[in-house]
Amino acid sequence: MNNIIGSAVARGIKQEHRALCKEPVHKSIRRMTIQREARSVKTEAAPAVANDLRTLEDLKLDSTFISELPGDPETKNQRRQVHDAFYSFVAPTPTNTEPVTVAYSGDVARMIGLDPSECERPEFAAVFSGNAPLPGGPRPYAQCYGGHQFGMWAGQLGDGRAISLGEAVGPDGGKYELQLKGAGATPYSRMADGRAVLRSSLREFVASEAMHALGIPTTRALSLVATGAKVLRDMFYNGNAKYEPGAVVCRVSPSFVRFGTFQLPAIRGGDQIALVTPLADYVIRHHYSHLEGRADKYEAFLQEVVSRTAHMVALWQSVGFVHGVCNTDNFSILGETIDYGPYGFLERFDPNFTPNTTDMDGRRYTYRAQPGIGHWNCAQLANALIAANLVPLEKAQPIVDSYADTMMEAYTGRMARKMGLIKYDKDVAVGLVTLMYEDKADFTNTFRALASVSEGDAPGSIPAPLEQALEELSEERQQAWGAWLDQLRAAIKAEGRPEAERRADQDSVNPCYVPRNQLMQTAIARAEDGDYDELHALMKVLEMPYEEQSGAERFRVTPPKQIRMGVELLSCSS
Known part of the structure; x- marks a missing residue:
């Protein structure tokens, strides 16, 4: 098999984004080789009309995934290596307890054609906890895939506790796969129990809807359903296991195919490589249908996935989102953020921040490393397509290399708007992030306050909203910020945009509210005691993250510096 032997990635991310972190930031984005690894080890959607919405009983599902792709003939739910298949049939395991719907998204219900009032029924909790089947649906299944975890090939992984119920057809004609996470063991559970705790399930529910509202x-x-069962977990893998409330979150996407779905048969080699072609054809047919009929459809497919991934990562960077576990099995073939585990949002600005305790030593998935990891993951996807002879080496290389420019263009364009500029100004941007790094400024609050800057401000002055966001500054630091603000004011004045227009644009890309970990920790603690009001209040605020909301000041507060473990720092325990 041919190998890609070079990639001009280091120069693609460019010095502008390196400067974001004051120090050399994207050391992981080097001139890199795409090589096949050796085999081893709510922006509220328009509501559907009432006639388009169904009852739970009328929510008919099908599954193109199981009807068009090969599956595992073995039906026993036992842990095993699965070959020649993309899924195994497996039903959710009932808990034989009384589940309770903790929260649901009316927006998502409408999207899949379900009347939101149906989510209030006890039958809804039974179905979406895995205690009862959805009438008339296809056989539930778990996907088979592999992945690189922290840079090392991990072999077969698969849905160890995620079980797909099938695809619903929404009022828009789109198909949406419904997947229960935490509904019991599957053939891919390895040594785990297939369950999930309320703590991690609540975080995934919140992040999924909050990121959508942020436009990412x-x-x-x-839905988020408390099962009523207890699940044993060791939160920090330190021997202090305890029982926690169990829960199931219903995830929804047009597809849960990952980079790792392509990788597993390609890296296994032999006759398994032949599986890559029908998978690529399936994904193109259903999710990139505009490419059907093109002679170069596989190359065009790779190009679109690379572009979508680059734009997604650029948006992550623009709001300070840190995924925490950017393994290739956690990257969606649709360019969607997927698998919310130990994620976090930058608070006191630190480009080396990772919310994942597992990554504290290697720091592979820090904020500053994410752009490079996105590229690296795209290279691994390209390897799979090269192995299957779908994309030739000489075509794959420039496609993967294009990630750098695409990501950088999207990122700098967004950063310009965040600072109130039409055109990105490298010197202004570097000056800002240097100050933020030196003063550990709150990422979200600092950017939001920049809209208060006016051309008519006194030289060297700091507008009150920004001064408040920066907390206590020494006189020397005030002067440093004042000098930079004069530089920003000059850049704003040179562009000559009306102030009201500029401020409105800034407010549309600088959120007031993000799902800060300490806010979710408060909601988790109360939810574990059966009080869901805090979660509902948080979700209401996060539905409109770009609008300042009366009485929501507490959702913008930077956490005390002493709060770390379990709040700023999290494990993969879930």
């Missing part, structure tokens, strides 16, 4: 491509969440 993401899988969605229909």
Whole structure:
């Protein structure tokens, strides 16, 4: 098999984004080789008309995934290596307890054609906890895929606790796969129990809907259901296991195919490589149908996935989102954010921040490393297509290399708007992030306050909203910020845009509210005691993250510096 032997990635991300972190930031984005690994080890959607919405009983599902792709003939639910298949049939395991719907998204319900009032029924909790089947649906299944975890090939992984119920057809004609996470063991569970705790399920539910409201491509969440069962977990893998409340989140996406779905048969090699072609054809047919009929459809497919991934990562960077576990099995073939585990949002600005305790030593998935990891993951997807002879080496290389320019263009365009500029100004941007790094400024609050800057401000002055966001500054630091603000004012004045227009544009890309970990921790603690009001209040605020909301000041507060473990820092325990 041919190998790609070079990639001009280091120069693609460019010095502008390196400067974001004050120090050399994207050391992981080097001139890199695409090589096949050795085999081893709510922006509220328009509501559907009432006649388009169905009852739970009328929500008919099908599954193109299981009807068009090969499956595992073995039906026993036992852990095993699965070959020649993309899925195994497996039903959710009932808990034999009384489930309760903790929260649901009316927006997602309408999207899949379900009347939101149906989510209030006890039958809804039974179905979406895995305790009862959805009448008339296809056989539930778990997907088979592999992945690189922290840079090392991990072999077969698969849906260890996610079970797909099938695809619903929404009022828009789109198909949406419904997947229960935490509904029991599957053939891919390895040593795990297939369950999930309320703590992690609540975080995934919140993030899914909050990221959508922020305008970032993401899988969605229909519901969060407390099962009433207890699940044993060791939160920090330190020997202090305890029982926690169990829960199931229903994730929704047009597809849950990942980069790792392509990788597993390609890296296994032999006759397994032949599986890559029908998978690519399936994904193109259903999710990139505009490419059907093109002689170069596989190359065009790779190009679109690379572009979508680059734009997604650029948007992550623009709001300070840190995924925490950017393994190739956690990258969606649709360019959606998927698998919300130990994620976090930058608060006190630190480009080396990772919310994942597992990554504290290697820091592979820090904020500053994410753009490079996005590129690296695209290279691994390209390897799979090269192995299957779908995309030749000489075509794959420039496609993957294009990631750098695409990501950088999207990122700098967004950053310009965040600073109130039409055109990106490298010197202004570098000056800002240098100050933010030195003063550990709150990422979200600082950017939001920049809209208060006016051309008519006194030289060297700091507008009150920004001064408040920066908390206590020494006189020397005030002077440093004042000098930079004069530089920003000059750049704004040179562009000559009306102030009202500029401020409105800034407010549309600088959120007031993001799902800060300490806010979710408060909601989790109360939810574990059966009080869901805090979660509902948080979700209401996060539905409109770009609008200042009366009485919502507490959702913007930077956490105390002493709050770390379990709030700023999280494990993969879930």
